[in-house]
Amino acid sequence: MTADLDPRTRPRRRPRRRLRRALVAAALTLALTLGGTTAWALNRYVIAHVEIADVDAYEAAQAGTAAGASDDADDATQDAADDATVTATTYESDDASISISTVVTGSGDDQVTYYVADVTLSDATVLRSAFADNQFGTNITETTSEIAEDNDAVFAVNGDYYGFRDTGIVIRNGVVYRDEGAREGLAFYADGHVEVYDETATTADELVAAGVWNTLSFGPALVEDGEVVDGIEDVEVDTNLGNHSIQGDQPRTAVGVVDDNHLVFVVVDGRSPGYSAGVDMTELAGIMQSLGAETAYNLDGGGSSTMYFDGSLVNDPLGRGTERGTSDILYVEG
Template sequence: MDETRDTTQTSDRPLTPRTPRRPRTPRSPRQRRLRLTIGASALTIGLVAAGGTAWALDRFVIPHVEISDVSAYEAEQAEQAGAAGTDAATTADAAAGEASASGTGTATLTETTYDDGAGTTVDISTVVTGTGDDTVTMYVADVTLSDATRLRSAFAADQFGENITETTSAIAAANDAVFAINGDYYGFRDTGIVIRNGVVYRDDGAREGLAFYADGTVEVYDETTTTADELVADGVWNTLSFGPAIVEGGQVVDGIDQVEVDTNFGNHSIQGDQPRTAVGVVDANHLVFVVVDGRSPGYSAGVTLPELAQIMIDHGAVTAYNLDGGGSSTMVFDGSLVNDPLGRGEERGTSDILYLAR
């Protein structure tokens, strides 16, 4: 049998009269202005924070593609240079001729060496120093070029712009590279002179750069005292914009233990024991590439810039230049990762590589 419940709440306690609300005291004009100012300031701070986040994402995360097909663009630039009969055309022709000639020999490949049969060779060695948490593990590639234009550059996704990244292995595979290292991560910044494979991509001198000439010479230069077009006219094939130069004249450069490459948002100090990548010049068409792993106690602690400079000298470099490091420091040979980035075997995306095609 259903029963209907009385839901009316009762109490034996007497009701307590509600205390009358005090009348609101009118705010003075000054108080009203102050309240409005505080409210507006809070809103402004919120908008600035949101805007700052949006700006940072746009500047350092969201890809901005300026050239969507670099391969086609370089071919077009070479054709235009050829029609104009410029020095760049001579460089492009030399590169094409060398690429053709390099295929006429019989290439030989082992786990650590490569010889294209036409004068270009790669010899990779592993060097371990120290013990315990002071252990340092590095990978050294001694490279001889039959022609300076055999050393090429490639961009992530075959695109030029900011925040476009792929792993060194992926970029190397896309370009049939037998040997590759990470480049200068040009896409992290919007300044610097960027010339790759004889083609100008950016002309905004800001720091100490490294120029590879088609005749095999390599030199450190001040980007702010020249232009990209002048460099190409002088025979520059590739440039790197990171640094600093760590060896000049066979000597460690003074003050490199205090250099900051960039001071822009999101960039960290390059000092202390760090994973490193560097390129050194032994002689014309004779280079040495070094990748030092780090931040992995017991496997590799990393090195300071002065220590990196001495490593380069020990391997015959008379000029050496620091490239992007940290998790970007990567060496790839015959399709396999040579080093162990951060001791985890995981590559971090980068915007560009230097490589030798098969």
């Protein structure tokens, strides 16, 4: 019997269903009681709204369509390079080679600690996406580690927290989930190359037809053609409540492209003076450039910035050793 090697159709381990957190139930009760603006805010930013209840089943149903469409188809940099890097561990398989390193720069309250995953894939579709609770919608969250464990991931980072907003183009594992172009996105193609693109100048169907496997909708782009992008300190990803600013020294997550199927992921810890103060956008871009990234893109940061490897949390989010829930991850299956 020949095994099904198509990642769009091979059976997936169904994630464990966790009980909905008591906080959500309490928020719903409070919303019904208070009414007005408070109820609107809780409904928009807290209460889960499920659009697709079983992502595995949805992707399986869309697999034939997705497969057919694919067939148609400066100073900061030097400072980062000069610091000592300690390789923590590595992973090798037929599908992926992964090396995790820790970098510490500066000292005292200016110290910054970040983690680098150098990832080489046998095929672009080895890098997959997964959603919290195996559901698609807004305000559906689990921690990066929980989503990773549910999907047998050996490596994972937080994604773009698509579920905080209802805009952006969301294509995951070759399947369209949302088509509301709003910002500068990142597209991973099945042939291994990656592009920064304008979401408002195309559609999700056009991207899938061109061979796009995954998209991310956050940003901004940090590095293009090997050069740090100008003006990245002034970019606002969203202008809605609670997520309008990404400036200043913060915990960060970024993905960089060295070459086809050769990626680097960086998670910077922050808001923990004496351990890691975090970095601004220009510093993050410098880190990515120092790692050889020709293209680099900023993902959701702050308390969401998380790297998971071989069953454990790699970094220390916000210096507390605990994770904040997020809506999605990028991962490599073990």
